[in-house]
């Protein structure tokens with residue numbers, strides 16, 4: 001008898017690969033779509049006033065105060081809001097709660113690479129539909145009686161492109177029998193007419209997810225949220241309560257509330273990132289790059305003459321970290337997070353050096 005039969009029962013998954021988190025100082029990190037600016041000064045006030053003795057106590061089990069602050073900002077009821085440890089945890093909870101059909105869930109082939117990881121981990125059957133040559137999602141490709149669910153990011157990553165609110169409506173009209181999840185991680189950086197949050201009132205099978213990691217500069221605090229009709233949220237809370245040791249921690253709840261309540265700072269940071277994005281996009285185009293119109297805090301650029309991998313490696317040598325995906329259809333492109341103006345100027349000057357300019 002083989003001693004190794006237990007190996008057959010080990011989990012067989014390909015884990016998600018995040019952007020590198022290099023330790024050394026003095027590097028320019030443009031590879032994880034983190035925000036270039038710090039969170040609201042109100043967040044600092046909370047951290048300055050935090051009392052270690054409060055840490056003896058467990059936090060609110062359902063992140064109540066943060067759900068309330070988010071509900072108020074969105075003009076919704078607290079029953080419409082779910083909060084968890086980053087939107088990755090929100091999405092994983094939603095996959096568990098809603099994708100229990102034998103039918104495959106559907107998502108675009110070029111999208112956030114965590115979706116296939118969860119399908120794999122949770123044994124959810126799935127099917128990808130190709131985005132077109134310009135990386136647009138065809139709404140019709142997501143139609144279907146046969147769908148066990150639909151998930152897509154809007155704006156999408158790593159393409160940086162957004163589909164309209166009408167597109168989302170169209171997909172919902174043709175998927176009445178399953179849950180449709182729209183991952184709106186980057187929506188705060190997008191033009192008007194893309195945010196589909198209000199559609200949760202019209203479609204009881206729509207779940208919108210969002211995060212504090214990108215637009216609110218709080219990736220390190222691990223806060224994400226979902227919006228949907230009260231019944232969907234009830235099921236998500238039930239799944240979360242079934243592994244009850246992972247509530248959002250005290251400081252994340254308190255700093256999260258402080259961030260949500262500082263709308264002015266939030267808007268001013270968004271404007272800064274968007275202004276820089278438009279400038280860098282123009283500069284890259286002047287250097288011959290193809291740069292689709294970004295609706296996010298990153299660019300998805302390609303140069304007709306130079307291999308993306310070579311540029312990526314050259315910049316890394318210089319301490320500038322951007323993202324290169326060694327994957328079909330996108331291995332000729334670079335995903336560049338928008339940093340500060342100074343960081344972007346250094347990046348542009350190194351790209352020019354690479355090109356011998």
Ligand SMILES: *Cc1c(COP(=O)(O)O)cnc(C)c1O
Pocket residue numbers: 033085086087088089112153157183185210211212213214219223224
């Ligand atoms: C960054 C990102 C997330 C995850 O965000 P966290 O809240 O930090 O877990 C989810 N979806 C997309 C498309 C992202 O880019």
